[in-house]
Amino acid sequence: MTNxxxxxxxxxxxxxxxxxxGIALDIPENGTLALLGRNxxxxxxxxxxxxxxxxxxxxxxxxxxxxxxxxxxxxRSRNGLALVPQERRIFPSLSVHENLLVSVQKxxxxxxQIYEFFPGLAAxxxxxxxxxxxxxxxxxxxARALAGAPKVLLLDEPMxxxxxVIVDALFDAFSKIRDExxxxxxxxEQKVDLALEFAHDAIILDRGQVVYRxxxxxxxxxxxxxHAYLSVGAxxx
Ligand SMILES: Nc1ncnc2c1ncn2[C@@H]1O[C@H](COP(=O)(O)OP(=O)(O)OP(=O)(O)O)[C@@H](O)[C@H]1O
Ligand SMILES: [Mg+2]
Numbered sequence: 703m704t705n706x707x708x709x710x711x712x713x714x715x716x717x718x719x720x721x722x723x724g725i726a727l728d729i730p731e732n733g734t735l736a737l738l739g740r741n742x743x744x745x746x747x748x749x750x751x752x753x754x755x756x757x758x759x760x761x762x763x764x765x766x767x768x769x770x771x772x773x774x775x776x777x778r779s780r781n782g783l784a785l786v787p788q789e790r791r792i793f794p795s796l797s798v799h800e801n802l803l804v805s806v807q808k809x810x811x812x813x814x815q816i817y818e819f820f821p822g823l824a825a826x827x828x829x830x831x832x833x834x835x836x837x838x839x840x841x842x843x844x845a846r847a848l849a850g851a852p853k854v855l856l857l858d859e860p861m862x863x864x865x866x867v868i869v870d871a872l873f874d875a876f877s878k879i880r881d882e883x884x885x886x887x888x889x890x891e892q893k894v895d896l897a898l899e900f901a902h903d904a905i906i907l908d909r910g911q912v913v914y915r916x917x918x919x920x921x922x923x924x925x926x927x928x929h930a931y932l933s934v935g936a937x938x939x
Contacts, residue, residue, distance in 0.1 A: 708727070753785050790843040
């Protein structure tokens with residue numbers, strides 16, 4: 703089976719500062735991976751490293767078997783690697799419709815398909831990005847990624863700060879994408895139960911290293927690992 707992503711011994715960070723300290727990771731084509739770990743352990747840095755947005759000191763990144771660690775970010779996106787960043791990058795002064803139009807690429811979802819998938823966005827098509835609720839902005843950020851024909855979708859805490867009813871709606875949307883589209887998805891998520899329900903496989907980072915890897919089912923059953931590395935049932939520090 704081809705791996706969509708294969709990372710070997712990545713040491714990376716910001717300038718001279720090393721955050722990821724020797725990460726190895728394989729994600730099979732059409733796989734789903736929950737990327738877990740407490741605050742500040744390097745989850746965002748790992749996604750940014752896959753996109754080529756950090757300083758790489760050593761190690762390699764393959765995308766469907768081809769080395770991409772020296773490929774510029776915009777070419778990685780054009781080839782089908784898409785990041786929905788933690789801070790939801792949308793164009794605040796453009797309308798929903800315009801935000802989508804500028805993102806559409808050959809082979810990606812059409813604006814019509816997106817409206818069908820996210821009826822909430824269709825209803826807000828003329829509103830500017832900065833007039834949307836947090837949940838609508840997140841849907842728009844995900845929709846923009848889908849319009850760009852991703853083969854691998856990297857979602858960085860997409861439910862963060864959203865009301866429970868919106869979290870449920872987004873979770874349903876992600877599950878539908880997982881089940882109906884041909885796509886590899888990496889989900890960073892603080893809500894461990896949600897992440898494990900969504901993804902087939904899971905890894906946990908701690909201080910820039912992978913400290914756990916297994917299937918989501920295995921991790922669900924492994925309370926020891928959850929307590930050691932995740933903020934599950936732990937006292938608030
Ligand atoms: N632009 C940056 N320059 C320097 N250091 C950074 C930068 N961004 C993050 N860091 C540092 O890198 C480490 C990992 O941060 P990162 O954002 O990857 O963690 P995270 O696991 O995504 O955390 P969170 O769950 O809070 O989003 C932290 O120590 C952080 O302070
Ligand atoms: Mg983060």
